Amino acid sequence: MTSRTIMLVAGEPSGDVLGAHLMRAIRALAGDRVKLVGIGGDQMIAEGLDTLFPISTLSVMGLFEVAPRAPAILRCLRQAEAFARSTGPDLILTIDSPGFNKRLIRRLQDLDTVKVHYVAPSVWAWRPKRAEVMAQLFDHLLTLLPFEPPLFEKEGLAATFVGHPAVEAEKRYDGDPRAFRTSLDIPSHAPLINVLFGSRRGEVKRLGPTFVDALRRLDGKVPGARVISPTLPHLRADVERLLAGQPMPATVVGPEAKMDSFHAADAAIAASGTVALETGIAGLPTVVAYRLNGLTAMIAKRLIRIEYANLINILLDKPVVPELIQDRCNAGEIAHTLEQVLSDPIHRDQQIEAGNVVRQMLKPGSLWPSAKAARVILNLADQKAGERS
Numbered sequence: 001m002t003s004r005t006i007m008l009v010a011g012e013p014s015g016d017v018l019g020a021h022l023m024r025a026i027r028a029l030a031g032d033r034v035k036l037v038g039i040g041g042d043q044m045i046a047e048g049l050d051t052l053f054p055i056s057t058l059s060v061m062g063l064f065e066v067a068p069r070a071p072a073i074l075r076c077l078r079q080a081e082a083f084a085r086s087t088g089p090d091l092i093l094t095i096d097s098p099g100f101n102k103r104l105i106r107r108l109q110d111l112d113t114v115k116v117h118y119v120a121p122s123v124w125a126w127r128p129k130r131a132e133v134m135a136q137l138f139d140h141l142l143t144l145l146p147f148e149p150p151l152f153e154k155e156g157l158a159a160t161f162v163g164h165p166a167v168e169a170e171k172r173y174d175g176d177p178r179a180f181r182t183s184l185d186i187p188s189h190a191p192l193i194n195v196l197f198g199s200r201r202g203e204v205k206r207l208g209p210t211f212v213d214a215l216r217r218l219d220g221k222v223p224g225a226r227v228i229s230p231t232l233p234h235l236r237a238d239v240e241r242l243l244a245g246q247p248m249p250a251t252v253v254g255p256e257a258k259m260d261s262f263h264a265a266d267a268a269i270a271a272s273g274t275v276a277l278e279t280g281i282a283g284l285p286t287v288v289a290y291r292l293n294g295l296t297a298m299i300a301k302r303l304i305r306i307e308y309a310n311l312i313n314i315l316l317d318k319p320v321v322p323e324l325i326q327d328r329c330n331a332g333e334i335a336h337t338l339e340q341v342l343s344d345p346i347h348r349d350q351q352i353e354a355g356n357v358v359r360q361m362l363k364p365g366s367l368w369p370s371a372k373a374a375r376v377i378l379n380l381a382d383q384k385a386g387e388r389s
Contacts, residue, residue: 004030004381007089007113008038008049009080009104011058011097013199013232014274016041018118018165018370019095023047025374034378037087039080042233052076052083056234058100073100081107089113090388091381098130105137114384116377118142120159123151125314131155140380142373145315146361160376163369164362166278169259171368173282177264184228184251191222191266191342193248194284195229197239198271204235206291208242211269213331214338215246221339227251228265230258267341269334272325277311280321280355281362285348287322287337291329312358320354 006026010019020043023036036048041055053076081104084092092108094101096119105115120143123131128151134141135157142162143149149159181188195211197204215227227250231239236252243250253261262268262282270276272290279286288310308314310321322337324330341347364372 003033003035004091004378004385005035005037005087005089006377006381007084007087007092008036008040008044008095009092009097009101010038010040010044010095011055011100013041013043013055015095015097015119016043016055019044019049020047021165021168021370022093022095022118022373022377023049025370026378029371029374030378034381037089038083052079058097076100077103077107080104084108084111084113090384091116091377093118093377095119102133102137109137112388114139114380116140116142116380118373119144120148120152124148131157140376142376144362144369145311146364160372161364162373162376163364163367164277165369166274166281167359167362168368168370169278170281170359173259173263175260175263177260180257180260180264184253186226186228186251186264187224189224191225192264193218193222193225193227193338193342194261194265194268194270194279195227195243196268196270196275196279197229197231197235197242198273199232199235199275201235201238203271204231204238204242207271207289207329208238210291210329210331211289211334212242212246214269214334215243215248217331217335218339219247221335222342228253228261230255230261267338269338272309272323276321277358280310280312280351281359283352283355285341285351287324287334287341289324289329289334291326312354315358315361316354320350 008019010016019040026034039052040049045051091114093116098121115138117138120141121130131152132155134152135155141152141157141159143159144164146161149161152159178188186192197208225248227248229239230253232255240252262279262284265284268279268284268286270279270286270288272288276286276288309323309325312321313319324333
C-alpha cells in the first residue's frame with residue numbers, strides 16, 4: 001500500500017503527550033506505511049519525531065503573556081507553513097494550542113490536504129462563536145469530551161469523540177505505590193502531599209510562591225508530612241528552588257514518575273488544568289488553585305459562561321473538587337482546604353467516587369482514546385490519498 005504522510009503540530013506539553021500516544025497508536029495500526037513529521041516536544045521526539053523547532057516558544061498562556069513572545073511565535077509560524085508546503089502531507093493534525101494552530105491552518109487553506117484538529121476549543125465555556133471559525137478552517141475535529149461533537153456539527157464541522165488521555169494514562173499504570181515510596185525514602189505512614197505547579201514556566205512563577213507559602217502554613221498541622229512534585233525537565237530547577245523554601249522534606253521527580261506520585265500521595269495541590277483531571281481519575285483527592293494575570297482574568301470573567309473550572313466538577317455539575325481561583329488562590333485558603341481534604345474521610349471518598357464516574361464518561365466504548373483517534377486519522381488520510389491517486 002502507498003505510504004501516507006501525516007504532519008503533526010503540537011505546541012505545548014499536554015499536546016506533546018497526546019501526540020506521542022497517537023504516534024504509537026498510528027504505528028501499531030499502520031506500521032511503516034505512514035510517515036510522521038512535524039512539530040512536537042520531548043515525548044514526541046522520543047517516539048521518533050524530528051521536530052522543526054522546540055515547542056517551548058509556543059507554550060504561553062494568557063492574553064498579555066503572549067505579547068512579548070509574538071516575534072518568536074511568528075517566526076515559528078512561517079517555518080511551519082513553509083514545511084507543510086514543501087512536504088505536501090496527506091493530512092495535517094494540529095493538537096490543541098488553538099492560537100498558533102488556527103493561524104497556521106488559515107495560512108494553509110489553499111493546500112490540498114485534510115486538516116484535522118485534536119482537542120476542541122471549550123466553546124461550551126466561553127466564546128461559542130469559535131465553533132463557526134473552526135468549521136471554516138478544518139475538515140474534522142477530534143474531541144476529548146462526549147458532549148462536544150454536536151456543538152461543532154451544527155456549524156458543519158464533522159467531529160468525533162475519541163476520549164480523554166487521562167483515562168488512558170490511568171489504564172496504563174501498573175506501578176507499586178509502596179515500592180515507589182520506598183525508593184525515595186518516604187515512610188509508608190507519612191502523609192504525602194503532591195504539589196503540581198503547572199506545565200508552563202509562567203504558571204510556576206505565578207503560582208509557586210503561593211503554593212509554597214501554603215505548605216509553610218501547613219507544616220506542624222500535619223505531623224510527618226512530606227512533599228512530592230512531578231515536573232518537566234526544563235522546570236525542574238525552578239521547582240526545586242521553590243520547594244527548598246518550605247520546611248517539609250520534598251522530592252522532585254520527572255514526568256516518568258508522575259503516575260507513581262499520584263498513586264503514592266494522600267492529597268494534592270494542583271494548578272487548574274488537565275493535571276487536576278488526571279489526579280481525580282487516579283483517585284487522588286485534590287485542591288485546585290489558579291490565578292491569572294489580573295488583566296487577563298478581568299477579560300476572562302466577562303466571557304466565561306460556566307460555574308466551575310475543574311473538569312470533574314463541570315462534567316458532574318457539582319463542586320466535588322475544591323476550587324480556589326483568583327482572589328481565593330492564596331496561601332491561607334489553600335492550606336486550610338488541603339488540611340480539610342487530608343483529615344475528612346467523607347470528602348476524600350466523594351472525590352474518589354467522582355473520579356471513578358468521570359473515568360467511565362471519558363472512555364469511548366471498547367477503544368482507548370489514542371487508538372480511536374488513530375483510526376479516524378488513518379481513514380481520513382487514506383481517503384485523501386485515494387482522491388489524489
